[in-house]
Amino acid sequence: MADDKKADDKKSEKAAKPAAPTGEVLDRLYATVQSRKGGDPEASYTAKLFSRGTAKIAQKVGEEAVETVLEAVRGDKAAMASESADLLYHLMVLWADAGLEPAEVWDRLAQREGISGIAEKKARKS
Numbered sequence: 001m002a003d004d005k006k007a008d009d010k011k012s013e014k015a016a017k018p019a020a021p022t023g024e025v026l027d028r029l030y031a032t033v034q035s036r037k038g039g040d041p042e043a044s045y046t047a048k049l050f051s052r053g054t055a056k057i058a059q060k061v062g063e064e065a066v067e068t069v070l071e072a073v074r075g076d077k078a079a080m081a082s083e084s085a086d087l088l089y090h091l092m093v094l095w096a097d098a099g100l101e102p103a104e105v106w107d108r109l110a111q112r113e114g115i116s117g118i119a120e121k122k123a124r125k126s
């Protein structure tokens with residue numbers, strides 16, 4: 001029974017995948033990450049990360065960020081894409097661990113659309 005459910009979950013994760021991935025992949029990834037909470041650390045890397053706690057998850061985000069910027073400086077675009085994916089995945093785990101929904105971050109980004117970063121910084125100073 002439990003195995004049937006797992007197989008169904010895997011099928012629906014795959015079925016939702018569009019031909020050409022877009023940013024929506026992040027929402028699906030977050031849902032998958034959430035579903036691993038309280039899961040078996042032997043069967044799921046995400047469940048293992050949750051079981052290791054906030055400090056370990058935060059450390060992984062830091063490591064993946066450093067690996068991403070190192071590839072950027074080296075100029076290896078393919079490696080940078082892989083490291084960026086690792087970074088976004090671990091960031092999603094950090095958000096889920098903190099109870100932060102991606103929609104809150106998408107909202108912040110949407111609010112900033114059309115506002116120059118330079119103008120915003122000047123407004124902060126005055």
Ligand SMILES: N=c1c2ncn([C@@H]3O[C@H](COP(=O)(O)OP(=O)(O)OP(=O)(O)O)[C@@H](O)[C@H]3O)c2ncn1[C@@H]1O[C@H](COP(=O)(O)O)[C@@H](O)[C@H]1O
Nearest residue numbers: 029032033036043044045046047048060063085086089090
């Ligand atoms: N996107 C990812 C993803 N990106 C990277 N990783 C894993 O992140 C790990 C990073 O490896 P590292 O060597 O840096 O880390 P480590 O050796 O495990 O950790 P430490 O040595 O630092 O303790 C690898 O095991 C990668 O497989 C990911 N694991 C899972 N996902 C997604 O999460 C879903 C659920 O995965 P599970 O939770 O494993 O079922 C998957 O279907 C994917 O969509």
